[in-house]
Amino acid sequence: MASQAVPGAEPRTPLSRERVLRAAISVADSGGIESLTMRRLAEHLGAEAMSLYYHVANKEDVLDGVVDVIATEINEVVDRIDVPAEGADWKKAVRQRILSAREVLLRHAWAPGVFETRTNTSLAVLRYYDALLGLMRAGGFSNDLAHHALHALGSRALGFTQELFDPNSGAGATDQAADLAEMAGQFPNLVGMLAEIAHDDPDSTLGWCDDQSEFEFGLDLILDGLDRIRERA
Amino acid sequence: MASQAVPGAEPRTPLSRERVLRAAISVADSGGIESLTMRRLAEHLGAEAMSLYYHVANKEDVLDGVVDVIATEINEVVDRIDVPAEGADWKKAVRQRILSAREVLLRHAWAPGVFETRTNTSLAVLRYYDALLGLMRAGGFSNDLAHHALHALGSRALGFTQELFDPNSGAGATDQAADLAEMAGQFPNLVGMLAEIAHDDPDSTLGWCDDQSEFEFGLDLILDGLDRIRERA
DNA sequence: ACCTGAACACCGTTCAAGT
DNA sequence: ACCTGAACACCGTTCAAGT
Numbered sequence: 001m002a003s004q005a006v007p008g009a010e011p012r013t014p015l016s017r018e019r020v021l022r023a024a025i026s027v028a029d030s031g032g033i034e035s036l037t038m039r040r041l042a043e044h045l046g047a048e049a050m051s052l053y054y055h056v057a058n059k060e061d062v063l064d065g066v067v068d069v070i071a072t073e074i075n076e077v078v079d080r081i082d083v084p085a086e087g088a089d090w091k092k093a094v095r096q097r098i099l100s101a102r103e104v105l106l107r108h109a110w111a112p113g114v115f116e117t118r119t120n121t122s123l124a125v126l127r128y129y130d131a132l133l134g135l136m137r138a139g140g141f142s143n144d145l146a147h148h149a150l151h152a153l154g155s156r157a158l159g160f161t162q163e164l165f166d167p168n169s170g171a172g173a174t175d176q177a178a179d180l181a182e183m184a185g186q187f188p189n190l191v192g193m194l195a196e197i198a199h200d201d202p203d204s205t206l207g208w209c210d211d212q213s214e215f216e217f218g219l220d221l222i223l224d225g226l227d228r229i230r231e232r233a
Numbered sequence: 234m235a236s237q238a239v240p241g242a243e244p245r246t247p248l249s250r251e252r253v254l255r256a257a258i259s260v261a262d263s264g265g266i267e268s269l270t271m272r273r274l275a276e277h278l279g280a281e282a283m284s285l286y287y288h289v290a291n292k293e294d295v296l297d298g299v300v301d302v303i304a305t306e307i308n309e310v311v312d313r314i315d316v317p318a319e320g321a322d323w324k325k326a327v328r329q330r331i332l333s334a335r336e337v338l339l340r341h342a343w344a345p346g347v348f349e350t351r352t353n354t355s356l357a358v359l360r361y362y363d364a365l366l367g368l369m370r371a372g373g374f375s376n377d378l379a380h381h382a383l384h385a386l387g388s389r390a391l392g393f394t395q396e397l398f399d400p401n402s403g404a405g406a407t408d409q410a411a412d413l414a415e416m417a418g419q420f421p422n423l424v425g426m427l428a429e430i431a432h433d434d435p436d437s438t439l440g441w442c443d444d445q446s447e448f449e450f451g452l453d454l455i456l457d458g459l460d461r462i463r464e465r466a
Numbered sequence: 467a468c469c470t471g472a473a474c475a476c477c478g479t480t481c482a483a484g485t
Numbered sequence: 486a487c488c489t490g491a492a493c494a495c496c497g498t499t500c501a502a503g504t
Contacts, residue, residue, distance in 0.1 A: 014487075038478060049478085051488050059478065116395045117346070125397070126420055133422035143429040152451035154394045161387045162349045162395065164358070187359055189366035189379075196376040218385035221458040222451075247468075271497060282497085284469050292497065 015047060017055045021065040025108065028066070033110040038062075064120050070111055071124035074101045074158070078128070090139020090230075091223050094132060098219060101128070102159030112160040125158075132157060140230055149226050156219055248280060250288045254298040258341065261299070266343040271295075297353050303344055304357035307334045307391070311361070323372020323463075324456050327365060331452060334361070335392030345393040358391075365390060373463055382459050389452055 013019070023044050028036045038059055042049040056062050078097050085093035105111055115125075129150065136146045155161060184191045246252070256277050261269045271292055275282040289295050311330050318326035338344055348358075362383065369379045388394060417424045 037476085039476090048489055050480090050490080053479075054487060113350070115397060116349070123419075126416075126423060130420040130423045133426060137422060143426040147426055147430050148447065148450045151394075151447040152454050154451070155397050158397065161384075164348060164388050164391065183359075186356075187363040189370060190359060190363045193366060193376040193380055197380050214381065214384040217381050218387070218455075221385050222454055225454040225458045270495085272495085281470055283471080283499090286498075287468060 015045060015051060015055055017065065019045065020052055020055050020062065021069050024062050024066050025069060028110050029108060033114060036062075063114055064118060064122065067111075067115055067118050068122040068124045070104065070108060071122050071128055074104045075124055075128055075131075077101075077104055078131070085135045085138045087139060088227070090135055090141070091227055093135045093139075095219065095223060097132060097135070098153075098157060098159050099216075100159075101157075102215065105159050112155065112158075112162060115158065115160075116155065116162070129157070140233075141226075142233065145226070145229060145233070152222055152226070156215075156222065159215075161215060161218065248278060248284060248288050250298065252278065253285055253288050253295065254302050257295050257299050258302060261343050262341060266346060269295075296347055297351060297355065300344075300348055300351050301355040301357045303337065303341060304355050304361055307337045308357055308361055308364075310334075310337055311364070318368045318371045320372060321460070323368055323374070324460055326368045326372075328452065328456060330365060330368070331386075331390060331392050332449075333392075334390075335448065338392050345388065345391075345395060348391065348393075349388065349395070362390070373466075374459075375466065378459070378462060378466070385455055385459070389448075389455065392448075394448060394451065 020041070024036060024041055027041055027044050031040075038052055039049040041062070042052055045052075052062075056065065077100050081093070081096055081100060083089070083093050083096060133146055133150070136149060137143075141149065150157060253274070257269060257274055260274055260277050264273075271285055272282040274295070275285055278285075285295075289298065310333050314326075314329055314333060316322070316326050316329060366379055366383070369382060370376075374382065383390060
């Protein structure tokens with residue numbers, strides 16, 4: 001009962017901003033972003049919700065911090081890449097960085113949504129963009145073209161695209177067929193496309209999926225377009 | 234006090250799913266999406282929060298419905314467009330539809346974020362995509378290329394891109410200069426670019442803005458890339 | 467058929483108080 | 486310096502009850 005040396009009680013490492021943010025990521029990793037509440041986060045750390053406020057300003061601050069930690073992780077991975085970026089090689093270098101960033105985000109599938117809601121900019125994200133910009137400059141981009149390029153890439157620069165809809169979500173393969181038949185009248189082009197895609201690639205999950213190859217298709221479309229403009233200049 | 238014919242009381246039009254959804258849009262339009270709560274929505278309609286549940290299943294259902302109403306509005310605008318889409322004209326037709334969709338969304342700046350959180354697909358959104366697909370098919374796209382194209386466009390197909398960061402947010406023009414100087418060491422490429430962009434275009438808000446011209450640059454980059462693939466096939 | 471009052475289980479956050 | 490208990494103002498949602 002005394003305040004010190006309770007026998008058998010673990011000494012419990014003290015809280016810190018760092019520990020709070022890492023715990024937040026682990027809570028979201030295992031239960032999704034909607035499971036991340038201040039109370040649950042505290043519980044995860046063996047503390048009371050109110051204790052968190054000594055180390056972070058509020059929940060927004062937690063989310064800002066989480067983005068910064070993940071962006072730092074991306075920078076660590078991406079800083080190890082060492083490929084030439086001069087001239088025409090800019091594209092390979094940028095492409096590899098972006099795909100590496102994507103790999104980190106694939107381990108935190110909830111993170112893209114949080115990235116998009118931030119209004120305060122993470123310094124780590126700025127550092128990521130700065131390096132990307134450096135590669136483009138080395139490849140001969142003007143500042144103006146590099147500026148357009150960042151806008152054109154958007155979230156793809158960080159390795160993700162938000163899916164806008166998924167005709168397959170929540171429906172099993174058998175419901176699927178019925179749904180398609182029912183919708184054929186209303187959405188002839190969509191149904192026709194999905195039928196053919198499925199036919200061409202029977203191994204993939206039916207039709208719609210934001211997989212690696214779709215991401216790379218879109219990415220290369222943009223990078224190739226930028227490269228063409230670069231060469232013309 | 235009696236239940237009928239209270240003198241001077243407006244007869245109050247009854248609630249309906251339609252009215253609830255329209256009110257939800259107007260609440261979000263005027264106070265932002267975070268101001269949209271079931272209680273406030275009810276208040277806006279002169280009813281109690283609990284009454285809403287007779288007309289909608291829950292808040293998710295409200296958000297699904299709101300997306301459907303806005304997508305319906307987009308379809309109404311876009312259906313009035315009548316330009317040829319055969320062969321090489323596909324691009325002009327698709328471009329015009331997408332820019333028209335964007336105009337609708339610009340009137341509901343909070344809507345893109347809601348679109349992205351939906352997992353249930355709105356039928357109106359499906360109808361929009363189906364029409365877009367139809368234009369591409371008329372332009373000579375294979376189903377496979379059209380499928381890639383929709384993925385590559387992502388949310389751009391509906392007229393928006395989510396900004397990932399905004400170095401200017403929350404800082405006035407004077408703070409701005411100080412911030413830039415301070416960051417110059419850490420982010421040389423970013424600072425150099427922003428300085429030059431600002432110099433080249435002194436009329437625009439300093440540096441970073443997702444304006445119409447940036448949207449169109451990215452859109453055309455993708456459409457041009459798709460057109461090249463189409464011509465090769 | 468349509469609406470509501472009371473109530474429940476959750477939030478984020480504050481503040482004064484403990485060690 | 487660090488943590489917490491009690492409390493507040495807010496959520497979304499249920500259910501039995503009113504007209």
